[in-house]
Amino acid sequence: MASQVPFVRLAAGREPAVRLAVTRVLDSGRFVLGPEVEAFEASFAVAAGVRHVVGVASGTDAITLSLAAVGVGPGDRVLTTALSAGYTAVGIRRAGATPVFCDVDRPALGISPAGAAAKIAAGGIRAVVPVHLYGAAPAGFAELLRVAADHGVPVVEDACQAHGGRFGGKPLGSFGAAAAFSFYPTKNLGAVGDGGAVATDDADLAARVRRLRLGGQVRRHLHAGRGWNSRLDEIQAAALSARLPRLDDENRTRRQLARRMRERLAGLPLEVVAPPPGRTGESACHVFVVSTPRRDALRESLALAGVETLIHYPVPLPLQPAFRTPGAGPESFPEAVRASARILSLPLHPGLEEAEMDRIVGATRAFFRDGRVAE
Ligand SMILES: *Cc1c(COP(=O)(O)O)cnc(C)c1O
Secondary structure, three states: OOOOEOOOOOOOOOOOHHHHHHHHHHHHOOOEOOHHHHHHHHHHHHHHOOOEEEEEOOHHHHHHHHHHHOOOOOOOEEEEEOOOOHHHHHHHHHOOOEEEEEOEOOOOOOEOHHHHHHHHHOOOOOEEEOEOHHHOOOOOHHHHHHHHHHOOOOEEEEOOOOOOOEEOOEEOOOOOOEEEEEOOOOOOOOOOOOOEEEEEOOHHHHHHHHHHOEOOEEEOOEEOOOOOEOOOEHHHHHHHHHHHHHHHHHHHHHHHHHHHHHHHHOOOOOEEEEOOOOOHHHOOOOOEEEEOOOHHHHHHHHHHOOEOOEOOOOOOHHHOOOOOOOOOOHHHOHHHHHHHOOEEEEOOOOOOOHHHHHHHHHHHHHHHHHHHHHO
16 A cells, blocks of 8 residues: 555654754743743734734633633624634633624635624624634625624634734734634644634733633732633743744745645636635635535545545534524525535645645546546
């Protein structure tokens, strides 16, 4: 059997600067919320185009604490997209709020700007969490920001897939009242464990997040309000500082690979969903996503050729047992339902080798060629 094409290769990119950084922390004896976290917060703020970054324990926590910091609490309704990582909705739930879902639109499968505008205008929405799905802002993002501002609804960007991505030349994560980043190892900026951050221009909001991550303490042993325990540790911060200088280069490589992959798949009965055609230059190209009604057969065929693929995401959020609400079945989210049955994420990461792309493209072409002969 020939070698495998893994979806990502995480041990690559962790050497040797990361090893040095981790050793530095082990020698320091300081392990949680210390100088490494402070240094990373400062340098990531520059990269994300914001004044303040607060390190937390995960991207999910970053969503929860951002929402709590803009005043979201129990009983509130928070609007988000029907197609995202489950943790987008988990983060909303943990702030005490109920996620309200909006369908997506084609071709890029971001939250529908018209649908979101209608739901915001109808009232009762306390905050909105747009997701920069697959590394790019949703189409119509400017319109969504304007409608939210017009109605006084704060925006918390879920930028967990979008480190280094841009919109109109400005970094993703610098548009809302706050933005949530994840440093889960598979993300464009990945740690060697869990981590996350809240990014904001608002000094008061940043101060509230700093209290929220420490159990609501305003000073040691004085818990003044609600809070969580959500701290970034020194090893993760040091590893992230070691990797951050490479982020832009790695994203450039992702974009180049994505452009070539799209060219090489041209002519097949297959749509490229991400990165969005024409907007590749601003996408963080977190994953390369294609769409075909023959998704499951293609996936099986690629697996037989040794190509590992994933589905982001097979079940729309409003259809997850945890987030179902009466009167909001599949018929309310036709585009998310349609997409979830068709999308497939192919391997695309900065370490993808020429021979690996050959294999992915060759196996995909063979699938459609043989399929046509058989039909
Ligand atoms: C990864 C991810 C999250 C959750 O981040 P964690 O660090 O795993 O908690 C939330 N939203 C999106 C869109 C993600 O991709």
